[in-house]
Amino acid sequence: MSIVVHCSYDSKHESSNLAEWVSYPRRGWRIPLACTVLLVVVGCSSYEPRPLPDSPQWATDMEAGVSPLTVDQVVSGALEASPDVRRAQREVDVARARRYADGLLPDPTLSFSTDRPGAEGFVPAFMVGLSYEVSALVDRPAKKRAADAFLDEKQLALAWTRWQVANHAYALYVQNVSLERLEAESGQMTAHLNDVSNRMDTALERADVTRDAAMLAQSRYRDSAQQSGALQQEHLKAIQELNTLLGLRPGTRLKLAAPPEPSDIPEDVIARALIDLGQHRPDLLALRAGYDEQDERYRAALLGQFPKLDVGVTRGRDTSAIYTSGLTLSVTLPLFNGNRGNIAIEKATRESLYDEYVQRLDDAYTAVEGITADLRLLQEQLHTERASEFALKGSLDKARRAYVRGNLALPALADLESQYLTQRIASEKLANSVLQQHVLLCTLIGVSAIDHQPLQRALP
Structure with missing residues (x-):
């Protein structure tokens, strides 16, 4: 009208x-x-072309280093080059523009x-x-408050991504150093067992050993070579994951310094984190900000019915x-x-976000409790495996001294060496599983996997 x-x-x-x-x-x-x-023309934005690159843009600053990289350098590089962090930062820019x-x-x-x-x-x-x-x-104030809450949501999501990337970079760092050390030991053991197998074949030709002993030496060598190949594949996969996280060219081999040994998370740290988990974990705070945004969108839709x-x-x-x-x-x-249709949509969306926040909060507490129980079990198993490894190492040292004195045959020594290598690989794989669960638990409760200190949100 x-x-x-x-x-x-x-x-x-x-x-x-x-x-x-x-x-x-x-x-x-x-x-x-x-x-x-004139006012319309002056107020318009101008077009600025930005052509797409023709080739990948690899980071090169970390490749040029001569000294081994520390864990802090790797974590900092991952935060700068991680595509997930860049994507979250772009979402913050979009929210700021919105x-x-x-x-x-x-x-x-x-x-x-x-x-x-x-x-x-x-x-x-x-x-x-x-x-x-x-x-x-009329509805402009509600829309502005919704836009502010949307920006807070994306900034908190960025902080959550940075938490995950930092702890994941630490886990990949420790895993790469451990696999590199284990791969070198496995290669040395495989070369030694190959030499033993060749010597047993020569002794078999002289009829100094039985055929069964020679075949057993060949079998141990093949098992060791197979284990060494599996370790090489696992190490290559870990290298590729670390290079991707750091934005490096595929196939890059970084020199990594020995990391600090992972330590157990103190029980009081877990207890303090669980008290106000929903008040300091960024993903839960981001969901809360998203709910506040939607609440304002619903309010703006109600005002739009006039x-x-x-x-x-x-x-x-x-x-x-x-x-x-x-x-x-x-x-x-x-x-x-x-505006009744928009009101119904915004109200239903708000109810959906409410249910999502409640479910995520419940899942967070459940996940922490579940991982804590799994971690205790894995640590007990690791303690048992380490004890077996230590016992085999002592037996192997005695066997080598006995072999030098001529009191032990070569097949028996090779058998102990093969058992020790198998046990050491099993212990390292279990230790890696403990590390992964350790990092996941640290991420869930919001502490650094390196020193268990609370991670900073560091919102831009």
């Missing part, structure tokens, strides 16, 4: 020169129109129309109007050269729509 009020007057009382009034609108509105066009867009005021509307008479003695008619949607200012109101002023002239000025009011009647 539109309500138009015009205030009219007769231009003949002001001037009898019709030609002057015919040319007046053309001269009078030229400057305002030119100023309007907040800027939601904070802008709506633009006024300028309208112009003209009529050309088909008979002589009349002048061209025109109508110029300037209007503004006043009702857009009639839209446009207020404007008009200036016109009819074909009789009579000028008019008026006020325009345009009101939308909420008879069929009334």
